[in-house]
Amino acid sequence: DTGVSQNPRHKITKRGQNVTFRCDPISEHNRLYWYRQTLGQGPEFLTYFQNEAQLEKSRLLSDRFSAERPKGSFSTLEIQRTEQGDSAMYLCASSLPQGPTEAFFGQGTRLTVV
Amino acid sequence: AQTVTQSQPEMSVQEAETVTLSCTYDTSESDYYLFWYKQPPSRQMILVIRQEAYKQQNATENRFSVNFQKAAKSFSLKISDSQLGDAAMYFCAYRPRGGAQKLVFGQGTRLTINP
Numbered sequence: 001d002t003g004v005s006q007n008p009r010h011k012i013t014k015r016g017q018n019v020t021f022r023c024d025p026i027s028e029h030n031r032l033y034w035y036r037q038t039l040g041q042g043p044e045f046l047t048y049f050q051n052e053a054q055l056e057k058s059r060l061l062s063d064r065f066s067a068e069r070p071k072g073s074f075s076t077l078e079i080q081r082t083e084q085g086d087s088a089m090y091l092c093a094s095s096l097p098q099g100p101t102e103a104f105f106g107q108g109t110r111l112t113v114v
Numbered sequence: 115a116q117t118v119t120q121s122q123p124e125m126s127v128q129e130a131e132t133v134t135l136s137c138t139y140d141t142s143e144s145d146y147y148l149f150w151y152k153q154p155p156s157r158q159m160i161l162v163i164r165q166e167a168y169k170q171q172n173a174t175e176n177r178f179s180v181n182f183q184k185a186a187k188s189f190s191l192k193i194s195d196s197q198l199g200d201a202a203m204y205f206c207a208y209r210p211r212g213g214a215q216k217l218v219f220g221q222g223t224r225l226t227i228n229p
C-alpha cells in the first residue's frame with residue numbers, strides 16, 4: 001500500500017496522559033499536514049511541514065501539542081496532558097510541493113479522552 | 115482569513131437521480147484552487163474533483179461536475195446518476211496557490227442515497 005498510513009487507528013486515553021500518533025506519508029511527497037476533525041465538522045489545519053521543517057502552526061495548536069518530522073520522512077504528533085476537548089479525529093495528509101496537486105489523506109487516528 | 119460555507123448539513127437523493135451540493139467561500143485572493151472531497155464512513159478522505167480559479171471552464175470527472183461562479187464565490191457539486199456508493203460526507207475545500215497551501219474546509223454535507 002503506497003498511500004498515507006496513520007497509526008494507531010484508535011486511541012483511548014485517560015485525561016492527563018500523553019499520547020503520540022504517527023503518520024507515514026507517500027514517499028515522494030515532501031509536504032505533510034496535520035488536521036483535526038471533530039464530530040460533524042470539517043477538518044481544521046493544525047500544522048505543516050516541508051521536508052523536516054515545520055513551517056506553519058495554527059493557533060489551535062496549543063503548547064501541549066508538538067509535532068516533528070525527523071529526516072523529512074514520517075511525522076509524529078504528540079499531545080501532552082490530554083484533555084477531554086482533545087477528543088477528535090487527527091488526520092494526516094501529504095502532497096507534492098507545487099501545482100494543483102491534491103493532498104492525499106490517511107485514515108486518521110481517532111482519539112478519545114476519558 | 116478565508117472561509118468556506120456549506121449550508122446543507124444533509125441531503126438525500128434517489129438512486130440514479132441527480133443531486134447538487136452547495137458551497138460558498140470567501141477570499142481576497144485571485145488565484146486559488148477549490149476541491150470537493152468525499153469521506154465515506156470510517157474511511158479516508160478522497161478527492162472527487164478540483165477546480166483551478168483561473169480556469170473559466172467548469173471541471174468534470176465522469177458523473178461529477180462543478181458549477182464554478184468566481185464572481186459570486188460559489189462552487190457547487192453536481193452528482194449525476196447517483197449510486198449507493200456515493201453515500202458519504204462531502205467537503206468543499208479552498209486552497210491558496212502559494213504559501214503553505216493548507217486546505218480550508220467547509221462543515222460538510224452528509225449525502226444519503228435512497229435505493
